[in-house]
Amino acid sequence: MTCAMITGITGMVGSHLADYLLAHTGWEIYGMCRWRSPQDNVRHLLRRAEKKDRLHFIYGDLKDSFSLQKALTEAKPDYVFHLAAQSYPRTSFDAPLDTLDTNILGTARLLEAIRACGLNPIIHVCSSSEVYGRVSACLLYTSPSPRDRTRPRMPSSACKKKHTTPSSHLPDPTTITQRFS
Numbered sequence: 001m002t003c004a005m006i007t008g009i010t011g012m013v014g015s016h017l018a019d020y021l022l023a024h025t026g027w028e029i030y031g032m033c034r035w036r037s038p039q040d041n042v043r044h045l046l047r048r049a050e051k052k053d054r055l056h057f058i059y060g061d062l063k064d065s066f067s068l069q070k071a072l073t074e075a076k077p078d079y080v081f082h083l084a085a086q087s088y089p090r091t092s093f094d095a096p097l098d099t100l101d102t103n104i105l106g107t108a109r110l111l112e113a114i115r116a117c118g119l120n121p122i123i124h125v126c127s128s129s130e131v132y133g134r135v136s137a138c139l140l141y142t143s144p145s146p147r148d149r150t151r152p153r154m155p156s157s158a159c160k161k162k163h164t165t166p167s168s169h170l171p172d173p174t175t176i177t178q179r180f181s
Contacts, residue, residue, distance in 0.1 A: 005030045005077035005121075007060070007110065008084030013126065015041035017081055022054060030075035032060035032084065062106025068113035080123045082110060 004021060008014040009031030021029055022045075031042070031049075039046065042057075049055045060071035062084055086092065086102040107125070114121065 001026070001028055002079075003028045003030065003075060003077045004079040004081060005032060005072070005075040006081045006083060007032045007062070008082075009033055009057070010037040010039055010042050011083060011087070012041055014081075014083045015045070017083070018042070018045060018055065022048075026054075027079075028054050028056070030056045030058050030071070030077065032058055032071050032075075034061050035059060062102050062109060065109050065113060068110055069117055072113055072117045072119060076119065077121045080110075080114065080121045082107065082123060082125045085127070 002025070004027050006014050006017055006021075006029065009018055010033045014031065018029055018031055021027055031045075033039075033042075045055060049057050056075075058071045058074055060067045062068070084102075084106070086095075086099045092099040111123070114123070
């Protein structure tokens, strides 16, 4: 059976992705969450997870390599939707090193854990357009260089993009990086 793992399932986007996958696929869904994550967004899914009805919550933290390997070993995903991040702009300024550790090193730890577990899933890395900074529509659509349309505008974005490009951590990864405006 096809299996997907969603990092950040307790977030707004992660919980909606879980709803969508449960409604439109027959996949097993493993949602990775931290022990201290609020469950407001997944409250409606808890009963289904308790019954193990194609939904499983597993502990994992982007700052803890061992927990990532354990979560991946349990899930054995065909797809990894990497949505977990420190996503509060104010916090990114107040605690920049913590943001770097979670978002950049956490992504690297996740990719390294996938490699260490011998897995080769399709990896979908998702973020907002904010990681690229404010970019005018004119620059996005009329730039003479295709590279300019996707070049990260913030140092942390460049790091995350580097970690999720082929040849970074996995032997032959299929990685999709998407940003939402």
